[in-house]
Amino acid sequence: MAFEAAVGEADITPVFPPYPSLWMGGYGWGPRGDHGAIARRLRAQCLVIWDDGAPKVLVRADLISIPRDVHQLIRETLVDEGLVAAADLMLAASHTHSGPLYGDTRPNPFVLMNLTDADIAAVNGTTSLITDALIQLVRDTLALDRVGVALSYAEGAATIGYNRVGFDTVLDTVPVLRVDTVDGDLFAVVFGAACHPVSRGDDEVFDGDFPAVASEFVEQELGVPALFLQGACGDQEALDPHSPSMTEQLGAVLGQAVVDVLEEGEFGDVTGPVSTALIEVDLPFQVDLADPDVQGVVRAKYEARRNELGPLDPNSRHATVMMQLIDNGELPTSVPAPIQRWRFGGLTILALSHEPLSAYHVKLHNAFPGNLWVVGYANECEGYIPDNATQRAGGSLHGGYEAGWNEGDDTIAGLGCSTISYAWPSPLKFSDSDTPEAGTTERIVMDACLGLLNS
Structure with missing residues (x-):
């Protein structure tokens, strides 16, 4: 039996009014944005695939990240309304660094940009409006007419970034899921890459960065909606020099790669029934807080x-x-990390929360023989998930930014590290050995992922 599908879209570009805050996320360490300049409208898109009458809902948005409280609000609202089962809803942020500051927790607006209480209240107002728009987008897409579709999967390649930590791993895979009507017409495209959307640079202009350019490229070439999913790009940086022209260049390279796959790729069928799962693991800190x-x-x-x-x-x-x-007795002792799996016949999508580094992409593909699409920044993003080798290196690699510590002290957040902006007290737990030990970050994440993939 064929799937059924519908695609919806919403504009989430902050404009004053009604949005009270135009502050931007993605860079520190001073106030950024609040001017409202727009290079490209920011979008949220929703693809619903009905499998034997049950909807699988994918929502992706041009946002830097989704904080935990917002993720939980969106999921709980839609589940409580009876619109979708908890494991059948997947949220994904593109991680554009030219979007709005979203939420007041992680990253912490006071730490990140020294915003005042009034500014943070405005950020929450904009967050509420965007969140309402995402929830309404799901409602509206579920109410659209359904189209009978067939799914298929292939991969291409595009080199648009480099490994900023200094390792050899550069992810160039371009996964492509094509959605065709039962009559054989292209209906929608879902595609991905793993690269930090920082190609525009640290200016103060709203832009979906190269993923948005690539989506528009595909849509203009093929006339159907194109939805981008970010990969495990915690250490994958867009090629230099960062500038608006580089955004256009990299977006065109990625978009052309998607078009090439659609025109020339060897697609394999993706079939139902779809098995979904959503779990959560706790990642402890290096010290027992x-x-x-x-x-x-x-x-x-x-x-x-x-x-x-x-x-x-x-x-x-x-x-x-x-x-x-x-x-105040409120210091966190671990970082919760949701992990989600959608298993089709012929394709498994594994969605990792937070900012996973590329080592997870490589190690998961090495351990799993089938078609595997590793998505990052899924459901919620409140920190980096480094691999053990990066964690051990600390400040000797990229100043310890991804590892979370430097200055020879792994008991507290390192100066200028990601743990500072995300407001965590210390780096995540790691092993001082080549093989990650039980109870450390990489081991916990890999064990949970492989458990989902093999169950």
């Missing part, structure tokens, strides 16, 4: 850092937040 003695040591280090640095230094702002969390 549930131990009051450890908290005391960590607090003393943050107090010393705050006293040493000026009040405008983002590392000092982060130290202030960490001390407040400790004093």
Whole structure:
């Protein structure tokens, strides 16, 4: 039996009014945006695939990330309304660095950009409007007329980035899922890549970056909706030099690769029934922050850092937040990480939350023999998920930004590291050995993923 499908779209570009905040996400460490300049409208798209009458709902959006509280609100609302089962809804952010600041938790607007309470209240107002738009988009798409479709999958290649950590791994795979009507006409395209959407650079103009250019390229060439999914690109950087012209160039390269696959690729059938699963693992920190003695040591280090640095230094702002969390008994001891699997006949989509590094793409493909599409920035994104080799290296690779620590101290967040902007107290747990030990980040993530893939 053929699937049925529908595709919807919504404009989520912040414009004042009604959006109270035009602050932008993606870069620190001072205020950015609030001007409203637009190079390209930001979009959210929804593809619903009905499998034997049950909807599988994919929502992707031109957003830097989706914080945990927003993810939970969207999922709970749609599930409570009886519109979709929990594991049958997949959210994905493109990770464009030229989009709005979304949410007030992680990244932390005070730490990231030194925003005032009034600015943060405005950010929450814009977050609420975008969230309402995403929920309504799902409702509207589910109400559209259904079209009988068949699915098929192939892969192409496009080199649009490099490994900024310094390892050899550069992901150039371009996965393509084509959605055809039962009469053989192309209905929609879902495609992906794994590369940080930073090609435009740190200016103050809204833009979906190269994924949006690629989507528009495919749509103009083929006349059907094209939906982009980001991969495991935590260490994959867009080619230099970053500029608006590079955004156009890389988007055209990626878009042409998708068109080439659609015109020349050897597609394999993707069939039902679809098996879905959604689990959550907890990623502990390098030190046991549930131990009051450890908290005391960590607090003393943050107090010393705050006293040493000026009040405008983002590392000092982060130290202030960490001390407040400790004093209020609210310091987190782990990072929750949802992992989702959609298994079709002929294709498995594995959606990882947060910012996974490319090693996970490579290791999962090496361990799983079938067609596997690894998606990152899925459902929620509140930090990096580095592999063990990157974590061990600390500040010796890319200043420790992805590892989360530097300065020879793995007990607290490293100066200028991702753990600072995401407001975590320390790096995630790792092994000081080539093989990740039980209870460490890479081992926990890989075990959970392989459990889903092999179940």
